[in-house]
Amino acid sequence: MRLTTVPQISEPLSGETAASIADAILGATRSGGDWSSLAAGSQPFACGTVSVPLSLLLSLLQPLGSTLETLLWLHTAYGYLRYGMSLSTEEAVVARLTYGAANGAFSNPREPAWTAQRKMSARTCAICERDAWRQRGRRGVLCDHQLPFVTACSRHGVTLRIRAAGGAPPALRSVAMAKANDVAFSKSSAHIWRWGRDPSVLRQWFANALAEQGYRRGDGTFAVRELGAALAVFVQECVSDARLRRLMEYPLRARQLTGWISGRQSAVHAAYLAVLNMYLRSRSGGPYEEYA
Ligand SMILES: [Zn+2]
Structure with a gap:
């Protein structure tokens, strides 16, 4: 492989999931959205937007200007899910997202089935993926595409599809317009x-x-x-x-x-x-x- 084809993470995409950023740094294909940053046996969290604790991700991103705050609010679905949480659940979830379950303080909150990532199937927009490839030389998965019941890209008006496996540039064929x-x-x-x-x-x-x-x-x-x-x-x-x-x-x-x-x-x-x-x-x- 020529060196120029190896994606390098310079900075996160706008609205990219923390899991996608982690995949690009730690994962097998160095391209966001393939879950290859997940530890064996663990599941993605917060609508599939988080794969490793944000504190770990932050240590890998520094000194690029991110903070735990920006990761939490701009790169996870927490800002969406928190409306349905009690204060004590919010605290437990933030601890889980930030430091992982290993500190022992976390018990899984009762969430409706539709907020859980049951399958590892990130949704993605073909045009957003192409733009990410042009900007950063890698694919990326965006938070707002992972929100429950969302099936369309709000930027491009096309129907989302399940991200194809691998780290190769996305194909732009068969882009379907979504219903208004x-x-x-x-x-x-x-x-x-x-x-x-x-x-x-x-x-x-x-x-x-x-x-x-x-x-x-x-x-x-x-x-x-x-x-x-x-x-x-x-x-x-x-x-x-x-x-x-x-x-x-x-x-x-x-x-x-x-x-x-x-x-x-x-x-x-x-x-x-x-x-x-x-x-x-x-x-x-x-x-x-x-x-x-
Ligand atoms: Zn799009």
Whole structure:
């Protein structure tokens, strides 16, 4: 192999998973997304975005300017998953992500099945992969493509596919455009993920948007029944994933969402926030980028 064909990690891609960065440094093919940085017998964590403890990854990246904070928020799905966690679970998960399970303080939180990475099948966009290859000379896997129920690239509007094995440059054949609703859901999910660092801002945005659209009254109470009915119709028309549609059919979902927005309820799973976000923006026409 000629030296110029050996990928070298200079710096992470924007939004690249920590697992992908670790693969590029420690893995067999020196290209992100093949899970070859995982220790034998261990499983990826946080929607498959983490394969080795972030403290270890940081020691390998220095002195490139990353910190544990930037790795956690920009390169893992933690910012998405944390909405559904109690404070004590958040602390345990951050410890697990940062230092691994070896410190003995971690017990696996109860997570819904759809937040777990059951198979080692990273989702990827062919165009994003090609761009990563051009920029960095290696493939990379991005966090927002790994979020639950996401099937489209929010940047390119194409359908995601399972990453092909190996470290070779990706082929660009058979790129399929995704449905507009699936792209909107991807944008909404990525938006929720980015705001995971400061959910209070998202709460306030939701409160304002619900007021503008008639679901929050002047006295601060919510028109829960009306919101639930509108969401039920929206979900049937616009959410592709049958599991997510069923989860949204839960009769108290609108009450749960407004409870979280008002601060009465501390945790709510981010996928439901992503659906509500998508619904409100479909009505207002507001761009996600405005709040990114
Ligand atoms: Zn893409």
